[in-house]
Amino acid sequence: MVTPLLSFDFGQFMPPLLRGAGVTVGLVLASGIAGTIIGVVFGIGRSAPLAPVRWLASIYTNFIRGIPILIILLFLYYEIPLLFPYATFSQTITAMIGLSVYAGAYMAEIFRGSIQAIPRGQLEAGEALGLNYLQKMRYVVLPQALKIAVPPGIGFLIALVKASSLVSVIAATDLTRAGRIITSQNHAPLATFLVVAALYFVISYPLSLLGRWYERRLA
Amino acid sequence: MSTPAMILAQDIHKRFGDLEVLKGIDAEVDEREVVCLIGPSGSGKSTLLRCMNALEKFQKGHITICGHDLTGSKTNVNEVRRDVGMVFQSFNVFPHMLVLDNLMLAPMKVLKVSKAEARERAMALLEKVGLVDKAKVYPTKLSGGQQQRVAIARALAMQPKVMLFDEPTSALDPETVGEVLEVMKALAEEGMTMMVVTHEMGFAREVADRVLFMDNGVVVEQGPPREIFDNPQHDRTRAFLSKIL
Ligand SMILES: Nc1ncnc2c1ncn2[C@@H]1O[C@H](COP(=O)(O)OP(=O)(O)O)[C@@H](O)[C@H]1O
Ligand SMILES: [Mg+2]
Secondary structure (H helix, E strand, O other), X not given: OHHHHHOOOHHHHHHHHHHHHHXXXXXXXXXXXXXXHHHHHXXXXXXXXXXXXXXXXXXXXXXXXXXXXXXXHHHHHHHHHHHOOOOOOOHHHHHHHHHHHHHHHHHHHHHHHHHHOOOHHHHHHHHHOOOOHHHHHHHHHHHHHHHHHHHHHHHHHHHHHHHHHHHHHHOOOOHHHHHHHHXXXXXXXXXXXXXXXXXXXXXXXXXXXXXXXXXXXXO | OOXXXXXXXXXXXXXXXXXXXXXXXXXXXXXXXXXXXXXXXXXXXXXXXXXXXXXXXXXXXXXXXXXXXXXXXXXXXXXXXXXXXXXXXXXXXXXXXXXXXXXXXXXXXXXXXXXXXXXXXXXXXXXXXXXXXHOOOOHHHOOHHHHHHHHHHHHHOOOOOEEEEEOOOOOOOHHHHHHHHHHHHHHHHOOOEEEEEOOOHHHHHHHOOXXXXXXXXXXXXXXXXXXXHHOOOOHHHHHHHHHHO
């Protein structure tokens, strides 16, 4: 451990790595939030009274979950300039869109499960009181479903931190790409990627702690 | 002309797939009347009750309740449900809301009652069911009997014209059954129109104006409690009562 780390020039390389870590945190935060919103909408869609809405939500979640995140990112990277020739998206924005689409599908699946876990009697009680569909969802189902969704949601965010390293492939300068750029300069991949790994851990471990704290609080 | 019935069900047929659960039910509940529905498990009592506030659809027959015709395709079921309170065997209180908020939700969202008025109504109802001190408590902290009283108060907060009870005491510990029956009895004495599915024959005998005995999807017989309990006309009624009494 010590020997390779000695060969790593922290003064020179920490700033770009920290910048990369900042991009990773920003990407995960933005796509986590966007994914949660998409997930709530499509998760509700999966149990909507209108069949076409259910189909649409089902196609989105199953299709996206069936393809690798890398393919989604490459598709966006090559297709967005073709579809929107005048759009000047940075790679970071493209990465954010890709991760959001990906996170949305998984979050939708998590919310679908959480909504399904609400006992039927809760829905019927809401209906028997005269609440319409949206009121029933808003005041009875969602508050309870969100609580159920928090632990698996946090679990997914941890996975998302790690999956986000794939955005380096489309040249977004996240933590992984920052590490690769540095190794091409210092030729010390072992030391560099040890530091990169430690930074990933620093990003994802608080999420684990948050998840554990939440589950203890519920218990 | 006499006032029209609060609930009038005519020739109700209901099937789940191939299973015919209601085989032509006629039932009537007049204003201020308390009707108890008794019968063996699986005879269709819950299904009939749930048809009355459109929680279940039925294939054939007519139901009018509080002046709403449930048969018409134009019927807005949410309007019907404003007038019809329902209490479930499993309470179904909202566990994520304080007791007070359980009572205030529907009046505010459905009837657009002001927050202040909803709160006033809720507190008055909690007083009535003996749970004022539990207003700011989550219902999960309450006993079954207390939760069921919250559920009754929650239904009453909509100021319904009719109350439907589906075995409200069947899931309760024996020692809390009485407190729930007391609340229901008080409600009946105030003149609430009620239809009660129950296995509490003491309650039915004391409070009901009429008892309906259902078996296997049909109403076998009905009449004042004394006649049904002391002088049943049908073998099936006798067999059921001998088992349960
Ligand atoms: N949602 C449902 N799907 C299929 N069968 C049902 C459903 N609800 C009730 N049943 C069946 O209908 C019959 C009557 O049920 P129910 O009305 O609950 O009877 P009771 O309340 O008198 O015990 C039972 O055989 C039950 O299994
Ligand atoms: Mg039943």
